[in-house]
Structure formats: C-alpha cells, structure tokens
Amino acid sequence: MKICVIGAGAIGGLLAAKLAHAGEEVGVIARGAHLAAIASSGLTLIEKGVETVAKVKASDRIFDFGEQDLIILGVKAHQVAAVVGDLPAIMGPRTVVLTAQNGIPWWYFFKHGGPHEGRRLESVDPGGVIADRLPIGRVLACVAYQAAEIARPGVIRHIEGERFMLGEIDGSTSQRISRVSEVFARAGFKAPVVNDVRAEIWTKLWGNLSFNPISALTRATLVDICAFAPTRTLAANMMREAQAIGEALGVRFKISLEQRIAVAEAVGAHKTSMLQDIEAGRAIEADALLGSVIELGVLVGVATPHLDAIYAVVKLLGETLARRNSSPAPRTSG
Secondary structure (H helix, E strand, C coil), X not given: CEEEEECCCHHHHHHHHHHHHCCCEEEEECCHHHHHHHHHHCEEEEECCEEEEECCEEECCHHHCCCEEEEEECCCHHHHHHHHCCHHHHEEEEEEEEECCCCCCCXXXXXXXXXXXXXXXXXXXXXXXXHHHCCHXXXXXXXXXXXXXXXXXXXXXXXXXXXXXXXXXXXXXXXXHHHHHHHHHHCCCECCECCCHHHHHHHHHHHHHHHHHHHHHHCCCHHHHHHCHHHHHHHHHHHHHHHHHHHHCCCCCCCCHHHHHHHHHHHCCCCCHHHHHHHHCCCCCHHHHHHHHHHHHHHHCXXXXXXXXXHHHHXXXXXXXXXXXXXXCCCCCC
C-alpha cells in the first residue's frame, strides 16, 4: 500500500516507521531539523531499547508525492485546515484519508444520523474550511492509544501502547476500513474495526481533556496528577462534565470514570502531548480537547464550570507562549 503520513511527529512517526518496516511504501511530511534527519539517515524508531531505521521518502511538500492509497493525517487538530487544500494533489479515485487527531473531530456530526446531522463545530473547523475542502466520503476515523515522543530529530521513542481503533464514521464495516485494519495489524498494531468510533473518541478524550491541560499548566506527569488528591479531584470533575455532555449526545461510556483515571495513572511518569508541545514551544490543542467539548455543552445545555476555567487558563498559556516565541529577542548592552 502507498501511504503518506502527513505529520511525522510522535504518533505519525511511530506509524510511519512500523508501516515501512512491514513492507508498505511510506512517505512522510515533516519539517525543519526533523525532516533533515529523516531525509539523511532514515526514520529511527526506539522500542524496548532497540533502535531500528525505516527507509521512508521524506519531504515538506505534499506535491512531492504521487497518488496514494492511504493518507494519514498525523498533524494536530489545529493544523488540519492548513493541509487539506493540498490533498487532492496525491488523491486518486480510491484514496482514503485517515484522521488521527486528538479531541472532537471536525466531522463529528457528519454521517451521524442524529438531530444534529451535518452540524459544523466552529471550535475545530472555523469557517468550515476543512468540511469544504475534504470530501466526507473519503474520511476514515482512527483513535490512537499510544504514548510516544520525538527523542531527537529523526528519532521516535515508543513508550507504550499498540491500539488503533479504526472505523467508518457511519458505523459500517467496509472493505476499505478492513484493508486498513489488516495493514496496521501486519505492522504489529492491534487495530480492530469498531462500529461506534465516537464512543472510542470520547473514551480517549475523557482523559485528554483533563490530564493534558492540567499537565501543561503544572508540568506534572500523568502519575503525578493522579497521585496528588487535589488534581485527581479536578480531573474527575472535568470528566464528569464531559460525561454528561457525551451521554446527552447518546454516547455510552464503556468504562467508569475511576477506571479511566486508573488507565492514565498506569502509564506512569509520562508527559502528555500538550506538555510536550508547551516545552517545545509548539501550539497546543486547547480547542480540540476543551473548546469543542464546551461548544457541545452549550449545544445540549450542560454547564461546564470546571472545563470553562481550565480552558481559559490553558488557552491564555498558549497565547502567551505564542507571543513570546514571535517576539524579537531583547537587546542587550555592552
């Protein structure tokens, strides 16, 4: 299968390396020092202390790749709008696009079948840019359950997790999603096809909307947040608000709140993706993880005081760091 991974960061890079090792024809879109390292030395993956190098085609231009069978959007949710306009350059009649973003996806109410069918969420698709440019018939869903990080340019460290939950957004089991599942399985992942991918999204988001921003604000790891009673309680309160919203939308949560917290705690001293972004000076996924849920809360009439408060401060943190990173360095005398 010809596969282009757009955004070869922690999860995208993990996918690209393992798919290439499994014999797929893989290309990656990356930038800066990460791109330079991949282009010169290959994409290195560290798993269980063992380093392997995958040969992948690498570029910072989508137009450098030919027609693909599968496009994996490995970029952050707030970066999708910037790339969707270039996707037709590598799309053929049967190309499918796998969305692997954290949070509530832009397509949430498309092929939903409920009272909000086709509704666009301003928090994750401002102005409808993504919906207008990426045909919904091409879209497949993916929920990733891995912890990984960019150890250094060109090197991905896989910390834990092998599951990718895959699904058609209308809940059907198609030949194309089954084929993607088979490809992922050959690469060593557990990648079942599920018929309610939105429930899987909420299960992951349940932890991400609480632990990610708390981690970014406190610089604490998952186990630290869970072991400290005040932050564990804060996370639980945020999760209760989110659960009320999900259930109002018809979502059935498959595990209890305490079980979901225990899952996060078991990961251990891991820095969340949002904390990694803060430390690297990158933009954060505040809108996909929190803003979208708050927007859904307004839609269904569920109050979100804890989510509102944390969203406000983490959003300010992101804006403050962005201004700091864009400001010229102060002059020094002497």
